Amino acid sequence: xxxxxxxxxxxxxxxxxxxxxxxxxxxxxxxxxxxxxxxxxxxxxxxxxxxxxxxxxxxxxxxxxxxxxxxxxxxxxxxxxxxxxxxxxxxxxxxxxxxxxxxxxxxxxxxxxxxxxxxxxxxxxxxxxxxxxxxxxxxxxxxxxxxxxxxxxxxxxxxxxxxxxxxxxxxxxxxxxxxxxxxxxxxxxxxxxxxxxxxxxxxxxxxxxxxxxxxxxxxxxxx
Amino acid sequence: xxxxxxxxxxxxxxxxxxxxxxxxxxxxxxxxxxxxxxxxxxxxxxxxxxxxxxxxxxxxxxxxxxxxxxxxxxxxxxxxxxxxxxxxxxxxxxxxxxxxxxxxxxxxxxxxxxxxxxxxxx
Numbered sequence: 001x002x003x004x005x006x007x008x009x010x011x012x013x014x015x016x017x018x019x020x021x022x023x024x025x026x027x028x029x030x031x032x033x034x035x036x037x038x039x040x041x042x043x044x045x046x047x048x049x050x051x052x053x054x055x056x057x058x059x060x061x062x063x064x065x066x067x068x069x070x071x072x073x074x075x076x077x078x079x080x081x082x083x084x085x086x087x088x089x090x091x092x093x094x095x096x097x098x099x100x101x102x103x104x105x106x107x108x109x110x111x112x113x114x115x116x117x118x119x120x121x122x123x124x125x126x127x128x129x130x131x132x133x134x135x136x137x138x139x140x141x142x143x144x145x146x147x148x149x150x151x152x153x154x155x156x157x158x159x160x161x162x163x164x165x166x167x168x169x170x171x172x173x174x175x176x177x178x179x180x181x182x183x184x185x186x187x188x189x190x191x192x193x194x195x196x197x198x199x200x201x202x203x204x205x206x207x208x209x210x211x212x213x214x215x216x217x218x219x220x221x222x223x
Numbered sequence: 224x225x226x227x228x229x230x231x232x233x234x235x236x237x238x239x240x241x242x243x244x245x246x247x248x249x250x251x252x253x254x255x256x257x258x259x260x261x262x263x264x265x266x267x268x269x270x271x272x273x274x275x276x277x278x279x280x281x282x283x284x285x286x287x288x289x290x291x292x293x294x295x296x297x298x299x300x301x302x303x304x305x306x307x308x309x310x311x312x313x314x315x316x317x318x319x320x321x322x323x324x325x326x327x328x329x330x331x332x333x334x335x336x337x338x339x340x341x342x343x344x345x
Contacts, residue, residue, distance in 0.1 A: 071263070090334070188294065
């Protein structure tokens with residue numbers, strides 16, 4: 001069955017890529033459409049996530065190496081990054097703190113539990129950091145992974161669209177924003193938008209995760 | 224054929240570097256994710272010229288292009304949260320969407336404005 005689940009996921013992904021190229025729109029972003037279609041098929045055939053997990057483990061074997069490989073676009077764009085280091089770091093620090101504060105504030109405003117508020121604080125960063133940070137401030141680690149996925153897909157789907165709406169056309173700033181709020185999933189989309197966007201998004205994702213783990217233990221209790 | 228073999232060697236090297244990062248991060252208790260640590264290590268190797276760009280170029284480009292694929296099986300994990308999505312799904316979605324929009328626009332906007340200021344100074 002595992003081979004079947006892998007074949008299904010690959011086929012859905014390849015199909016989603018063709019559709020996104022033929023009909024470019026936020027709603028055809030492959031990570032969003034593929035996830036939705038795979039979930040729908042698994043639910044339709046009464047397959048649990050536990051049954052799908054061995055297939056998941058095999059398919060995600062290359063996620064770590066693929067993230068490491070982001071060093072290559074980073075290297076190619078090193079001059080742009082160095083040249084704009086100060087605006088980038090200021091944007092990143094302020095942006096990271098405002099996404100944490102607004103996630104906690106909105107959760108409280110919607111009357112969500114304190115566990116959810118603490119978990120919401122970590123949603124913008126890559127999963128391993130989010131899980132550890134959630135544990136430190138009293139959040140739920142498995143829920144953190146779910147929030148991280150949702151934030152990532154949201155950023156990949158609507159990030160480029162929102163930046164267009166607000167006339168943020170500068171490729172550097174686009175990559176920075178996407179990587180900061182939607183980590184690797186947003187970066188996977190930024191890489192496709194252009195080399196500068198991909199490189200800056202990769203750097204932003206890494207730095208945002210470091211800032212979050214440093215800042216959260218003292219910043220969260222203040223909120 | 225030679226290209227294909229080279230491609231697989233490149234992927235294997237990236238995998239080895241990642242596994243080495245996992246080990247280093249856990250042994251030395253470095254508080255950043257192994258994948259980010261590996262990315263910084265590879266960047267350092269490229270900058271110092273220890274690893275020339277062309278050694279890993281095509282393998283890295285392939286993985287970069289299909290990075291989104293590796294997140295799909297993980298995101299499918301959202302299906303385990305059916306009950307929570309039915310009870311609080313809308314509030315959770317609005318919270319995640321709202322704070323992502325705020326963070327995105329502040330980060331990108333600030334970087335754009337500050338860069339423009341620096342440029343006009345020079």
